[in-house]
Amino acid sequence: MDLSSFLTSLGTSFVIFVILMLLFTWLSRRPGNSVIYYPNRILKGMDPTEAGFGSRNPFSWMKEAMASTEDDVISMSGVDSAVYFVFLSTVLGILVLAGVLLLPILLPVAATDNGLSRASTTSNGTFNDLDKLSIGNVPDGSPRLWAFLLAVYWVSVVTYYLLWKAYKHVSGLRANALMSSKVVPEQFAVLVRDVPPAKGQTVKEQVDTYFKTIYPETFYRSLIVTDNKEVDKIYQELEGYRKKLARAEAVYAQSKTTSNPEGRRPSNKTACLGLAGEKVDSIEFYTEKINDLIPKLEAEQKVTLKDKQLPAALIFFTTRVAAASAAQTLHARMVDEWTVTDAPEARQLLWKNFTIRYFQRQTRQYLIYAIVAVTILFYMIPIGVISAVTTLENLVKFLPFIKPIVNIGVIKTVLQAYLPQLALILFLALLPKFLLFLSKLEGIPSESHAIRAASGKYFYFSILNVFIGVTLGGTLFKTFKDLEKNPNQIVSLLASSLPGNATFFLTFVALKFFVGYGLELSRIVPLIIFHLKRKYLCKTEAELKEAWFPGDFGYGTRVPGDMLIITIVLCYSVIAPLIIPFGVAYFGLGWLVLRNQAIKVFVPSFESNGRMWPHMHNRILGALLLFQVTMFGYIGAKKKLYSLLLIPLLIATLIFAYICGEKFYKFFKCTALEVVARELKEVPNLERIYRSYVPPSLSSEKVEDDQFEDALSQVSRVNSIV
Amino acid sequence: MDLSSFLTSLGTSFVIFVILMLLFTWLSRRPGNSVIYYPNRILKGMDPTEAGFGSRNPFSWMKEAMASTEDDVISMSGVDSAVYFVFLSTVLGILVLAGVLLLPILLPVAATDNGLSRASTTSNGTFNDLDKLSIGNVPDGSPRLWAFLLAVYWVSVVTYYLLWKAYKHVSGLRANALMSSKVVPEQFAVLVRDVPPAKGQTVKEQVDTYFKTIYPETFYRSLIVTDNKEVDKIYQELEGYRKKLARAEAVYAQSKTTSNPEGRRPSNKTACLGLAGEKVDSIEFYTEKINDLIPKLEAEQKVTLKDKQLPAALIFFTTRVAAASAAQTLHARMVDEWTVTDAPEARQLLWKNFTIRYFQRQTRQYLIYAIVAVTILFYMIPIGVISAVTTLENLVKFLPFIKPIVNIGVIKTVLQAYLPQLALILFLALLPKFLLFLSKLEGIPSESHAIRAASGKYFYFSILNVFIGVTLGGTLFKTFKDLEKNPNQIVSLLASSLPGNATFFLTFVALKFFVGYGLELSRIVPLIIFHLKRKYLCKTEAELKEAWFPGDFGYGTRVPGDMLIITIVLCYSVIAPLIIPFGVAYFGLGWLVLRNQAIKVFVPSFESNGRMWPHMHNRILGALLLFQVTMFGYIGAKKKLYSLLLIPLLIATLIFAYICGEKFYKFFKCTALEVVARELKEVPNLERIYRSYVPPSLSSEKVEDDQFEDALSQVSRVNSIV
Numbered sequence A, B: 001m002d003l004s005s006f007l008t009s010l011g012t013s014f015v016i017f018v019i020l021m022l023l024f025t026w027l028s029r030r031p032g033n034s035v036i037y038y039p040n041r042i043l044k045g046m047d048p049t050e051a052g053f054g055s056r057n058p059f060s061w062m063k064e065a066m067a068s069t070e071d072d073v074i075s076m077s078g079v080d081s082a083v084y085f086v087f088l089s090t091v092l093g094i095l096v097l098a099g100v101l102l103l104p105i106l107l108p109v110a111a112t113d114n115g116l117s118r119a120s121t122t123s124n125g126t127f128n129d130l131d132k133l134s135i136g137n138v139p140d141g142s143p144r145l146w147a148f149l150l151a152v153y154w155v156s157v158v159t160y161y162l163l164w165k166a167y168k169h170v171s172g173l174r175a176n177a178l179m180s181s182k183v184v185p186e187q188f189a190v191l192v193r194d195v196p197p198a199k200g201q202t203v204k205e206q207v208d209t210y211f212k213t214i215y216p217e218t219f220y221r222s223l224i225v226t227d228n229k230e231v232d233k234i235y236q237e238l239e240g241y242r243k244k245l246a247r248a249e250a251v252y253a254q255s256k257t258t259s260n261p262e263g264r265r266p267s268n269k270t271a272c273l274g275l276a277g278e279k280v281d282s283i284e285f286y287t288e289k290i291n292d293l294i295p296k297l298e299a300e301q302k303v304t305l306k307d308k309q310l311p312a313a314l315i316f317f318t319t320r321v322a323a324a325s326a327a328q329t330l331h332a333r334m335v336d337e338w339t340v341t342d343a344p345e346a347r348q349l350l351w352k353n354f355t356i357r358y359f360q361r362q363t364r365q366y367l368i369y370a371i372v373a374v375t376i377l378f379y380m381i382p383i384g385v386i387s388a389v390t391t392l393e394n395l396v397k398f399l400p401f402i403k404p405i406v407n408i409g410v411i412k413t414v415l416q417a418y419l420p421q422l423a424l425i426l427f428l429a430l431l432p433k434f435l436l437f438l439s440k441l442e443g444i445p446s447e448s449h450a451i452r453a454a455s456g457k458y459f460y461f462s463i464l465n466v467f468i469g470v471t472l473g474g475t476l477f478k479t480f481k482d483l484e485k486n487p488n489q490i491v492s493l494l495a496s497s498l499p500g501n502a503t504f505f506l507t508f509v510a511l512k513f514f515v516g517y518g519l520e521l522s523r524i525v526p527l528i529i530f531h532l533k534r535k536y537l538c539k540t541e542a543e544l545k546e547a548w549f550p551g552d553f554g555y556g557t558r559v560p561g562d563m564l565i566i567t568i569v570l571c572y573s574v575i576a577p578l579i580i581p582f583g584v585a586y587f588g589l590g591w592l593v594l595r596n597q598a599i600k601v602f603v604p605s606f607e608s609n610g611r612m613w614p615h616m617h618n619r620i621l622g623a624l625l626l627f628q629v630t631m632f633g634y635i636g637a638k639k640k641l642y643s644l645l646l647i648p649l650l651i652a653t654l655i656f657a658y659i660c661g662e663k664f665y666k667f668f669k670c671t672a673l674e675v676v677a678r679e680l681k682e683v684p685n686l687e688r689i690y691r692s693y694v695p696p697s698l699s700s701e702k703v704e705d706d707q708f709e710d711a712l713s714q715v716s717r718v719n720s721i722v
Helices: A003-029 A031-037 A039-043 A060-067 A070-111 A115-119 A145-178 A203-214 A229-255 A282-307 A320-328 A351-355 A358-378 A380-389 A392-398 A400-406 A409-441 A447-476 A480-485 A487-496 A498-522 A524-536 A541-548 A555-572 A579-600 A613-638 A640-644 A647-669 A686-692 A706-721 B003-027 B031-037 B039-043 B060-067 B070-111 B115-119 B145-178 B203-214 B229-255 B282-307 B320-328 B351-355 B358-378 B380-389 B392-398 B400-406 B409-441 B447-476 B480-485 B487-496 B498-522 B524-536 B541-548 B555-572 B579-600 B613-638 B640-644 B647-669 B686-691 B706-721
Strands: A189-193 A219-226 A267-271 A276-281 A309-317 A339-342 B189-193 B219-226 B267-271 B276-281 B309-317 B339-342
Touching (some): A003 A031, A003 A060, A003 A498, A003 A524, A070 A145, A070 A555, A070 A613, A145 A613, A145 A640, A189 A320, A189 A351, A203 A219, A203 A309, A229 A282, A229 A541, A267 A282, A309 A320, A309 A351, A309 A686, A320 A339, A358 A409, A358 B647, A380 A409, A392 A409, A447 A555, A447 A613, A498 A579, A555 A579, A555 A613, A613 A640, A613 A647, A647 B358, B003 B031, B031 B039, B031 B524, B039 B579, B060 B579, B070 B145, B070 B555, B070 B613, B145 B640, B189 B351, B203 B219, B203 B309, B219 B686, B267 B282, B276 B282, B282 B309, B309 B320, B380 B409, B409 B447, B409 B555, B524 B541, B555 B579, B555 B613, B613 B647
Antiparallel strands (some): A189 A309, A267 A276, B189 B339
């Protein structure tokens, strides 16, 4: 790729971003759109206008984002978001500090060396203006390599320093969140799995006896996990009718216009999705159905609570220290019995996984690792086969009725262009969901943990396929014969193929940040969907709210995406320092846009108090290690002796990773007792805490005491997630 | 080695054993020797005559050993001994079950095949009668290899089964010991290290505030570790004078015979080890010294307790559950601050290691691993150099004054024979002590833990050097050229050199059990030392007791030794099944002799409640894996395809090790809460528990309350170890 086509691509992306930003400024000022651009503030009962709503200045959102403090972020969207911003600013800091030294030094060093033109051999055919600014322009054995060697040291030291600071800071954030004097239900609970079978006792009796013996003073009560299949079914049915009733009532109310004050009572047919059967009055029909179902639900609730107990439970304690301590200690002699762990938040429990036994969880985990490894390494094979089979001719042969459509000229051209990649596109679109599905199969008890596991898998997929795949793929077939002769050269092959691909990645990063963040900011897609739904589908307030309810950050795919960028930028930082400003722009712009989204748009669907951070930390270190190994190979190919000077750096990275893991990690896995030993502001209402964990299908309808009001609102929140 | 010389060697060993056993029967009947043959019973206040003392039957000790139950062993010498017997009987069981099938099947299969004599090629020159009974007699590619293949499976399955049963049993033993209703001080305490520095507070204040906040109900009090150098010095001096005073008084009392009713007051000189200076009356002199030192000690005690606090402490809780739970939980956000672990027994504390900081402990550990690895791999180099230098000629050159002695004929011959090996012999004798010294340097807080660490190191040393060294060493130089060409053949080289060495190991095992256990049983060496000391040195009762006080099992060297035997026997079990009876004899005789020692002689110097077991378990599995790998190489050399059938077995061993580790291991590392939640027989006297941990040099002399009597006797026990 030469300079002009690179600049064209960059320019186009930039123009798209500016257009999207202007669109955002215009759209977000319209009052009807406030639920799309300020949903988080609205849900928190805040006035959107306070947050610069209605401003004509296209940069005002930037000002607000920059003015917001970390505490604002925590109060608006939780500790996890704040940790994500620590991640963004740490990476930004690494790249800025790296760029400050590398750009003014390495670019002139490379540009003034005419090594390659002298030698007149280029490693591949893409030698051009941009490549002159990279290490590719420095000939083998040149003393100028010293500068590049020192640059590797500089980048590494900067990374160590900022990561260390960030880990300390995040640890502090987590500690503050955990020691908060507010009553947080999950801090009083633990999850018990693998209750051993016992004869002549219900699980409830067994669990209560066991924990009362060990914690005579601090045990409060237990909530036994039950088989809720039946009761859930009835509850869903009931809720469905309630929604339909509300809708029918809304339709009836709307039909009462001034011209027709009586209105028209809505009606529906009873069979076959409302298409056939007897025609009945909807309001009466649904009311009757609801009245039928309520006693049925209550009867089933009783049966479930009594006879369908499963060998798992949530235990509630009277103090936070007791719960935190119980979650970390060994209770039974055999590790596969009475496994006690932290209780996740009520809204993110994966109930189905609670009853999977210890060794089955282990087995599942390893099986799924194997499946993911196979998927990552060989996913191209089935996709290639499918692509080969799904040609237009074959399609017509199997589905003859599509022939007339296919024969239309335009459609035929489009189909022929996209059919071969259809399988790949579908695969890439479905992969995150598939990985999340697999992670949940592992037997993980909480949503946030499953998302972390899935994001790890996605990270390995992207690194392996996008980065190494593209880099190696470009040169692999050319040099396949060399490799066959000497399979140990993979590192140096990877290294030597890098500069040629640097410009490809420059474009990739640029496209991703301008277009991606532009779409993120303008929220065009959610806006259109909302307006369509409002016009044609939604009748009641609840339905409307559901239509504009914003998503969360989506860490599962967002973090691996960012990780890929930081890996690419780090790896190329010394080889082609020109990539650094693009990295800075990506993370800088990302910080701004997402800060805006965090304080105005996204509503977190869980809170893990920063447990994502150790993964981020380790993956940044992994990227650094990959960078160091690449440079080891690359400099080694240019001058063997110099590369040996990089070995201490590799060891330093491993030692740094070890020390950080030892010093900080355990606090992210367990809760430190000194943190939860802080006094609470109020005496915890244990009954309310307990009730916040009762699944909605099991919570009795009759409780209307004032003191449970909050607990019930908690339950309904759970409901909206489940 | 041919059959006759093998039988000779075997016979000699056996005769030695019989002689030693008869000697034991004769010696142990003499009343004056009862303190050597029944010290454990005497110390426990039991009558030695009850235990068959004085029997003329040389086999009565065997009957008693066999009649003793596991509970007897636990009550006489603790859970650790009982676990050691579980180890012995498990190994015995494995070998017996293996032999039952392997001997009647494999021996005829091998003996009736005339493969080798047909082929008339022997792998080495030692082909003889004994080797005819081994797999070496079966030619390459023979279908009879099937029998050997199945034998490998049989041995493995037997090992899995018995190890699983044993782990379960030991876990039960540990649980019973921990849940005992007796008050055990260490169950109420935890050890806190890495107390962070704080300004304006003493460590005592800091520790008390910290733990009172977290455990408002269960915290009892703390014992801060102090710098006891000064106070220990004064205390040692004082104790020294007290002993001398007691001795002087005993001498004085003895001198009062009927002929001289006044007696002769002993006297000594004051300077230069009692050789020079003024002559004084001993009793007066020592009494004066003691009276001088007591106030000095008290003053120093006060200063130490107040101003010499170090950042570590023992914390005492009011309940066992609180202590067990505290030892397993994370207290501070940073893992390298406020590290809380189980408190070891008071008698086995390594005080000096308490103040080593977290990351220094880590660093020391890795450094010491490196040092041990270097020692194990390259110890022959310095020893070789020393041997080369210390020839008789060189010695005479450097130390001319020994010339007249050396020139005596007999001495010269002996010296010439042993001098070259002197360095090696010294090294081997000092190695266990050196490894224990290194293990203590790691920063381990308890004696028993240090011994486990040292025993692991010693195990790797013996396996690597004795087993692999001898096996490979024998053929290495012969086939060095082959190996140079193809370095991947180490496994098959190891395998093919085995049958030739089988007879060597047969002799080794036989010698070890007959002579070793004979000496163990007869206790000739301690007996002689005791009688010499009694006659020439001991004056007081205390000195006499010190002279006959028996040692403990010495797990640090005993267990690695047994491990070496089981490794050898397992590895050869299929190749030369004739080794199995020898293994059975070794462990059977060992069980008998040591059972006798456990219930009559040895006094354990610590109790770790079976924490040795996971190490034993893993090392037996390691031996099994080595056996399987060896057989894989060996059968592979005979018939490639068959060896592939052994791969599932290798995987099975790894999975078995993983499952056992997951299921059982954690209980050996931590205390399960359900176990210590059992009720106690009495209300624990917390003051007594606390005082049992106070070092003797710091415990006040003035406490004479009745209630502390026991605590003080505990302290004096500590004293005898420190």
